[in-house]
Amino acid sequence: MSHRYLILxxxxxxxxTGYDIKKHVKAALGTVTNASYGTLYPALHKLQQEGAVEVEEVPQKGRPAKKVYRITESGQSELQGWLRQPATTDQIRREFLLKVYLAKGMEKQDLLLLLANRRCETEALLKSLREEKQDLHDPQQGWVVDYALSVCKAEMDWIKRMEAQVGAA
Amino acid sequence: MSHRYLILxxxxxxxxTGYDIKKHVKAALGTVTNASYGTLYPALHKLQQEGAVEVEEVPQKGRPAKKVYRITESGQSELQGWLRQPATTDQIRREFLLKVYLAKGMEKQDLLLLLANRRCETEALLKSLREEKQDLHDPQQGWVVDYALSVCKAEMDWIKRMEAQVGAA
DNA sequence: GTGCGCATGTAAGAGGTTACATGATTAA
DNA sequence: TTAATCATGTAACCTCTTACATGCGCAC
Incomplete structure (x- = not known):
């Protein structure tokens, strides 16, 4: 998904700062991406080299100066161009789904265990998303949370249907 | 997600053969993973080195011999071990969602365009999934298709809600 | 005679994760 | 004094994608 545009x-x-970005992503976009420092800092350096962002060193009392990045005109127009393009469709790429598909090699009980396990995890995720919805930083985060919530609910329903079907067999 | 277990x-x-695997994945697991030759062949070599699969060269008339891979005892037990472990939860990692989040920088019309675009794509995907459901290779594929279908429908509903909300603003 | 299906592979590079390395301040 | 927060970075590694390279047989 290229963290380039996330940063921009x-x-x-x-x-x-790079540190700020990391925090913000974790707080508001945790469901969408992870963005480790190992990705963020090199990406910032590259963007700076290419003139998409500028850096300003801000001195601090007692601490080494921090690097505050700001987007440039050129970065802005690149971002706008990207936003206007339709997003590439991505796969559902779920390890869980692969296990379900490969379930022919499993005992019925093992499959039921896999499903029950997943149900618990999804329930927990659902709960944390509902909590996240309580205190949002911005309306856009609300949209993202709503999306995640919808998808999670759909998964829950599917799991329950699967459990009923497998249990009955 | 490691294609190792997909192959196993x-x-x-x-x-x-590697070629067979590629075809099978495309036909039955297209929504879950892609598996290019650049992944498949090296992975097969590695599995062979480690003794998880065996290879048999099958001569063909007019063509060079093909390499038919078969799983070994050791490969079987590794697979079973993996299947028994709960799947790691993966992010929703959707470029589209990132664009939605970054929509603050967009004109209202651009956002609506993004949504409309996505709606069409999702509709198309939904249609192809419904067709796929008509002729399945195995029941497991049916489960996967059902899952994809549920998630797609959830996305559709969300898109429509978003469109109504943004349009009204 | 052109293109598709069969069949195997490699190389370069993009993109990302994890762990390491450093070091100051502040609150419990 | 111990842990968390602030703050920046690098290096090794892994995985996967894309594009290239090769070559036969068969159907249209």
Whole structure:
């Protein structure tokens, strides 16, 4: 998904340090992406080299200076161009689904265990998403949470149908 | 998701060549993974080295011999071990969702365009999934298709809600 | 004679994760 | 004093994608 545009998009809102970006992503986009420092810092350096972002060193009392990045004109137009393009469709790429498909090699009880396990996890995720919905940073985060919520609910229903079907067999 | 177990799982059903695996994946697991030759062949070599699969060269008339891989005892037990473990939860990692989140930087019309675009794509996917459901190779594929169908429907509903909300604003 | 299906592979590179390395401040 | 938060980075590694390279047989 290229973290390039994630960074550009967040910097379009306000200038930030790499550290700020990481925190913001974790707080508001945890369901969408992870963005480790090993991705973020090199990406910022590259964007800077290419002139899509600028850096300003801000001195601090007692601490080494921090690097605040801000998006440039050129970065802005690149971002706009990307936003206007339709998103590439991505697979459902779920390890869980692969296990379900490969379930022919499993005992019925093992399959039921797999499903029950997944049901619990999905329930927990659902709960945390509902909590996240309580205090949001911005309306866009609400949309993302709603999306995740819809997908999660759909998965729950499917799991329950599967359990009934497998249990009956 | 490691294609290692995908290969092991398919070979557990019946011996296959790398080419067969590719075709089978495309036909039955297209929504879950892609598996290019660049992944498949090296993975098969590695599995062979480690003794999880065996190879048999089958001569053909007029053509060079093909390599038919079959799973070994050791491969079987590795597969079973993996199947028994709960699947790791994966993110929703959708480029589309990121665009939605970054929509603050967009004009209202651009956002509506993004949504409409996505709606069409999802509709098309839904249609092809329904067709896929008509002629299935095995019941497991049916489960996977059902899953994809559920998730797609959830996405459709969400898109429509979003469109109504954004349109009204 | 052109293109598709069968069949196997490699190489370069993109993109990402994990763990390591460093070091100051502040609150419990 | 111990842990968390602030803050920046690198190096090794893994996985996967794309594109290339090869070559036969068969049907249209």
């Amino acid at each position: 998009g967040l910097l379009a809102e306000r200038p930030m | 799982g398919l070979l557990a059903e019946r011996p296959m």
